[in-house]
Amino acid sequence: MISMLYFVVESMGSFCSRQQPLNEVDSDENKQAAKIDSRIAEETKAEQHIHKLLLLGAGESGKSTIFKQIRLLFQTGFDEAELRSYTSVIHANVYQTIKILYDGAKELAENEPNSLKYVVRADNKEIGEKLSEIGSRMDSPCLTKEIAKEIVTLWNDTAIQETYSHGNILQVPDCAQYFMENLERFSEVNYIPTKEDVLHARVRTTGVVEIQFSPVGESRKSGEVYRLYDVGGQRNERRKWIHLFEGVTSVIFCAAISEYDQMLFEDDTKNRMMETKELFEWVLKQSCFEKSSFMLFLNKFDIFEKKVHRVPLNVCEWFKDYQPMGSGKQEVEHAYEFVKKKFEELYFQNSKPDCVDRAFKIYRTTALDQKLVKKTFKLVDETLRRRNLIEAGLL
Amino acid sequence: MSVAELKERHIAATATVNSLRERLKQKQQLLVDTDVAAYGRSQGRSAISFVSTDLVCCRTLQGHTGKVYSLDWTPEKNRIVSASQDGRLIVWNALTSQKTHAIKLQCPWVVTCAFAPNGQSVACGGLNSACSIFNLNSQVDRDGNIPVSQILTGHKGYVYSCQYVPDQETRLITSSGDQTCILWDVTTGQRISVFGGEFPSGHTADVLSVSINSSNSNMFVSGSCDTTARLWDTRIASRAVRTYHGHQGEVNTVKLFPDGQRFGTGSNDSTCRLYDMRTGHQLQVYSQQHDGDDNDIPTVTSIAFSISGRLLFAGYSSGACYVWDTLLAEVILNLGELQNSHEGCISCLGLSSDGSALCTGSWDKKLKIWAFGGQRRVI
Numbered sequence: 001m002i003s004m005l006y007f008v009v010e011s012m013g014s015f016c017s018r019q020q021p022l023n024e025v026d027s028d029e030n031k032q033a034a035k036i037d038s039r040i041a042e043e044t045k046a047e048q049h050i051h052k053l054l055l056l057g058a059g060e061s062g063k064s065t066i067f068k069q070i071r072l073l074f075q076t077g078f079d080e081a082e083l084r085s086y087t088s089v090i091h092a093n094v095y096q097t098i099k100i101l102y103d104g105a106k107e108l109a110e111n112e113p114n115s116l117k118y119v120v121r122a123d124n125k126e127i128g129e130k131l132s133e134i135g136s137r138m139d140s141p142c143l144t145k146e147i148a149k150e151i152v153t154l155w156n157d158t159a160i161q162e163t164y165s166h167g168n169i170l171q172v173p174d175c176a177q178y179f180m181e182n183l184e185r186f187s188e189v190n191y192i193p194t195k196e197d198v199l200h201a202r203v204r205t206t207g208v209v210e211i212q213f214s215p216v217g218e219s220r221k222s223g224e225v226y227r228l229y230d231v232g233g234q235r236n237e238r239r240k241w242i243h244l245f246e247g248v249t250s251v252i253f254c255a256a257i258s259e260y261d262q263m264l265f266e267d268d269t270k271n272r273m274m275e276t277k278e279l280f281e282w283v284l285k286q287s288c289f290e291k292s293s294f295m296l297f298l299n300k301f302d303i304f305e306k307k308v309h310r311v312p313l314n315v316c317e318w319f320k321d322y323q324p325m326g327s328g329k330q331e332v333e334h335a336y337e338f339v340k341k342k343f344e345e346l347y348f349q350n351s352k353p354d355c356v357d358r359a360f361k362i363y364r365t366t367a368l369d370q371k372l373v374k375k376t377f378k379l380v381d382e383t384l385r386r387r388n389l390i391e392a393g394l395l
Numbered sequence: 396m397s398v399a400e401l402k403e404r405h406i407a408a409t410a411t412v413n414s415l416r417e418r419l420k421q422k423q424q425l426l427v428d429t430d431v432a433a434y435g436r437s438q439g440r441s442a443i444s445f446v447s448t449d450l451v452c453c454r455t456l457q458g459h460t461g462k463v464y465s466l467d468w469t470p471e472k473n474r475i476v477s478a479s480q481d482g483r484l485i486v487w488n489a490l491t492s493q494k495t496h497a498i499k500l501q502c503p504w505v506v507t508c509a510f511a512p513n514g515q516s517v518a519c520g521g522l523n524s525a526c527s528i529f530n531l532n533s534q535v536d537r538d539g540n541i542p543v544s545q546i547l548t549g550h551k552g553y554v555y556s557c558q559y560v561p562d563q564e565t566r567l568i569t570s571s572g573d574q575t576c577i578l579w580d581v582t583t584g585q586r587i588s589v590f591g592g593e594f595p596s597g598h599t600a601d602v603l604s605v606s607i608n609s610s611n612s613n614m615f616v617s618g619s620c621d622t623t624a625r626l627w628d629t630r631i632a633s634r635a636v637r638t639y640h641g642h643q644g645e646v647n648t649v650k651l652f653p654d655g656q657r658f659g660t661g662s663n664d665s666t667c668r669l670y671d672m673r674t675g676h677q678l679q680v681y682s683q684q685h686d687g688d689d690n691d692i693p694t695v696t697s698i699a700f701s702i703s704g705r706l707l708f709a710g711y712s713s714g715a716c717y718v719w720d721t722l723l724a725e726v727i728l729n730l731g732e733l734q735n736s737h738e739g740c741i742s743c744l745g746l747s748s749d750g751s752a753l754c755t756g757s758w759d760k761k762l763k764i765w766a767f768g769g770q771r772r773v774i
Contacts, residue, residue, distance in 0.1 A: 029488065029491065029493050029495070030493065032493075032494075032495060033493035033494045033495070035539070036458075036485075036494045036495075036496070036497045036539075037458065037494065039497065039538075039539050040458060040460065040483070040497060043499060044460050044481075107398060110397055110398070110399075111398075111399065206524055206551060206552075207502070207522060207523045207524040207525070207553075208502060208504055208522045208523055231522065236552050236553070236572040236573070236601055237572065237600070237601045237620050237645075240553075240555065240572070240601060240603065240620070241504065241506065241521075241522055241553055241572075243462075244464075244480050244504050244506070244521075244522070246462075246480070
């Protein structure tokens with residue numbers, strides 16, 4: 001079967017025998033090594049006071065929007081060149097959105113029992129096919145006035161409107177309405193995206209993005225320096241790299257609570273809220289976060305509060321024991337408190353006894369609302385500063 | 396054809412493929428009449444015996460301020476490059492244990508590094524989904540850092556491992572969380588070939604490791620989270636030459652055996668395996684009983700063969716580092732129990748080009764060099 005070669009190398013291991021006494025070692029090399037050591041020490045010292053924050057959450061939970069908001073709030077925001085760079089992204093988003101709606105209408109017309117209401121008007125079909133083809137291309141063409149008019153026509157088709165209101169089983173992005181309502185502005189020849197447009201723009205995060213910032217207090221800088229990392233929400237094997245983030249000051253976990261009736265982009269048989277639940281559980285169990293604070297952002301509250309009246313919470317398996325209380329604002333609050341409690345229970349079920357000291361706070365957020373994000377972040381900053389003082393033994 | 400019908404046909408086709416695969420596996424099992432260790436014993440061979448002074452830790456390389464994730468030796472001179480969670484690459488003179496270069500990376504989340512065949516450049520990759528190349532002879536900038544010479548972008552997921560093609564400074568292979576491996580031209584930064592991805596015979600999960608055959612650099616093996624290893628011919632990117640099954644957990648590491656006809660693997664299932672490249676058979680399983688509860692079985696993070704292949708070095712997440720007698724499948728030494736051993740998970744290891752020394756890297760932030768000592772000669 002196999003014959004193993006068993007040959008012996010004559011020369012002895014060059015390591016054990018050659019113990020060079022230090023004074024014989026090349027002194028240039030020594031100097032270089034010493035320089036390197038002191039540089040490493042300096043760099044390490046300079047970074048010690050920086051609090052590292054890690055944004056985690058399923059795809060489309062709002063992490064990137066929070067990231068953009070932090071830029072707008074605490075850094076110099078986006079300059080004109082950067083705003084312009086979003087034009088093609090927004091145009092592409094428009095084409096993607098209308099394509100999803102048109103293709104979705106076709107699919108629903110085929111499979112749903114009440115199918116007639118999803119059938120697009122005969123004279124809109126040609127537009128629909130054309131837009132669907134454009135939306136599938138890697139590089140979308142510029143959004144012209146003519147095409148914008150056609151998109152508006154299609155958007156106003158009752159079948160498309162009907163599809164949009166049943167968008168949960170398709171992958172209709174949450175900001176579809178925003179895109180459709182602003183088409184005229186987007187198709188202007190000299191269109192430069194506004195900050196608001198940029199916040200709504202959707203690009204899948206690849207790799208890692210980071211920003212360093214110092215939140216400004218009411219009257220003066222608080223002095224704390226934060227570095228925020230966004231690792232994107234793709235479903236690759238997080239466990240192969242999550243341990244790189246051991247020792248971060250805090251994990252900011254984003255959960256889009258409006259997604260309880262939607263399916264994943266990567267797997268349309270999986271409910272998004274269940275995916276978020278599993279991800280949160282998994283993150284809590286990671287030993288690399290034993291000492292990190294957990295900030296849970298229950299995001300997309302604005303969409304949640306509208307949806308709760310239309311779609312009962314118990315369509316999601318995790319929320320199946322939900323009992324609606326009443327209606328109007330009271331019902332929204334009741335539903336929100338229910339969801340919040342579910343996450344709290346999950347947190348305590350999955351935190352080991354030695355993590356009892358870990359700070360855990362829940363925040364109700366709407367990532368697109370700058371004021372709210374600012375307020376939320378102030379609270380986060382307070383919690384972390386307090387934590388810092390406790391750890392230093394000063395509180 | 397409607398979407399529903401297409402879905403049904405897809406499910407049926409998948410079921411057919413799976414049952415064919417099962418039948419193949421069973422047929423292969425029937426053909427395996429023995430394994431390497433059983434054969435060796437039947438030939439009257441006995442395991443090499445090692446005492447604790449046969450392999451000693453003679454250098455400890457300190458300086459990283461974070462976990463060490465990867466290391467690589469230069470092909471001739473005795474230098475090592477290491478990558479760490481502290482966001483740095485450090486180049487060490489292994490004989491004197493002095494640092495010769497330290498590079499602070501733009502994206503600190505690095506998990507792999509490699510030395511170019513001529514020892515003049517180093518490559519690294521990680522969460523930025525790219526592979527960055529640094530020429531060690533470049534002029535340093537104001538902060539004492541070496542500027543990046545080339546960034547290889549194109550992967551859609553993290554880069555988990557990289558290796559230069561032996562004797563070809565300008566070619567490099569990376570493996571990624573996007574389920575593909577890519578062969579790059581380092582000078583132009585262009586992708587020459589993509590292995591896997593859209594093509595059906597590619598890996599179906601993140602690819603964690605590559606090992607290029609130094610006897611025939613057109614061939615390389617990759618290991619993946621999909622529990623298989625695959626053999627590729629760089630001239631034919633459209634399909635894998637062969638897929639090797641057997642592991643019950645993700646394959647973290649693959650390494651070509653010195654004769655280029657076989658290769659070893661290490662996995663989350665706590666075993667190492669030896670495969671025959673041509674026939675696809677699993678020749679041997681290297682598995683040890685571990686104490687402790689079932690939830691915490693140590694994973695094999697990295698492996699290397701000694702110059703002759705008689706020894707298989709395997710690093711584990713428990714901090715153990717077993718030296719296996721490849722022929723008889725017995726553990727003859729555990730570096731993790733020796734004096735001066737690491738205090739944490741062994742994340743990487745590698746043998747020097749002349750086979751006289753082994754370097755291990757660990758989450759305890761250190762690297763250690765082990766050499767054959769006493770009467771023990773290099774095998």
